[in-house]
Amino acid sequence: MPSANTTPWQLEGTISALRALGLTDLVCVENETVVTDPKKGDQLNLLAPVLDAYQIPVKFNFKPADMAWVKFKPKARMHALDRIYPDGIEIPDYFPGKNIVHLPTVKCHIYTTTTGAMKNAFGGLLYKHRHYTHTWIHEVLVDLLAIQKEIHPGIFAVMDGTTAGNGPGPRILIPVEKNVILASADQVAIDAVAAKMMGFDPMQIPYIRMAHEDGLGVGDPREIEVVGDSIEFSGLALPRRAVDAPLPGLALLVRTEQGPAGRAVQDLAGEDPHAGLGGGARLAALAVGGAAPFRALEARDAVGTAL
Secondary structure (H helix, E strand, O other): OOOOOOOOOHHHHHHHHHHHHHHOEEEEEEEEEEEEEEEHHHHHHOOHHHHOOOOOOOEEEEOOOOEEEEOOOOOOOOOHHHHHHOOOOOOOOOOOOOOEEEEEEEEEOOOOOOOOHHHHHHHHOOOOHHHHHHHHHHHHHHEEEEEEEHHOOOOEEEEEEEEEEEEOOOOOOOEEEEEEEEEOOOOHHHHHHHHHHHOOOOHHHHHHHHHHOOOOOOOOOOHHHEOOOOOOOOOOOOOOOOOOOOEEEEEEEHHHHHOHHHHHHHHHOOOOOOOOOOOHOOOOOOOOOOOOOOOOOHHHHEEEEEE
């Protein structure tokens, strides 16, 4: 379904950039829900051919042979998860110590207004019956980002908006062609920019505002430097800002219809400590172009999710 799922070019473009950076150990981790079949989804969304072609192993967070769910006690103050799971929060034992690259899409959501990088962790860190947490969904997303920051050395997101999802998502979406791709190491900032592009005030969306207030990222568009194209999704424009140093929140916007954009993406990577995986890896050097086909991915000690 256009706009609902990770796209094959999004997956391949990320793979290609990671491989070009010498990151050679990537594993795709997927989840299941009470209404989806991940293997069927891989086939219908054309992700399986990409993974097969580049010999990317796939693990499933619901298969005991791939990973186990273990108790985890966060250091950060929880807004809701500790009350939802009074017997203890559980996460997959495969995740701690690994970098993660999220591959969400730009779309609306009936519970959270918008959904993107922060909600992508919902399927990876919560078990099959996680839909019970929707009553406190905004608080849960903030809790999950806090947990991610404790277990992952690096967190990055490449968000596909070549076709964006309008309407009552995530399933009943109206695909709208927008031809943009966003990328950032700040999960709050990339969701805020996507929300702004869709015509929403990011700081009026509870999960973005709460994450901003908790210091988990930057949700105020006035504090986010957009490297690449300006924001034009809904007729709203976020003015460019000239800065001497990268702002705390950093997002990249590449308009795919303009062809190769490697230079703009490399500008995002730069020397900015927020851009890239742990240890100074410059994942942001992602070349995105509409003219040439994408190639492939591999990332050292990284876990890529197509949730």
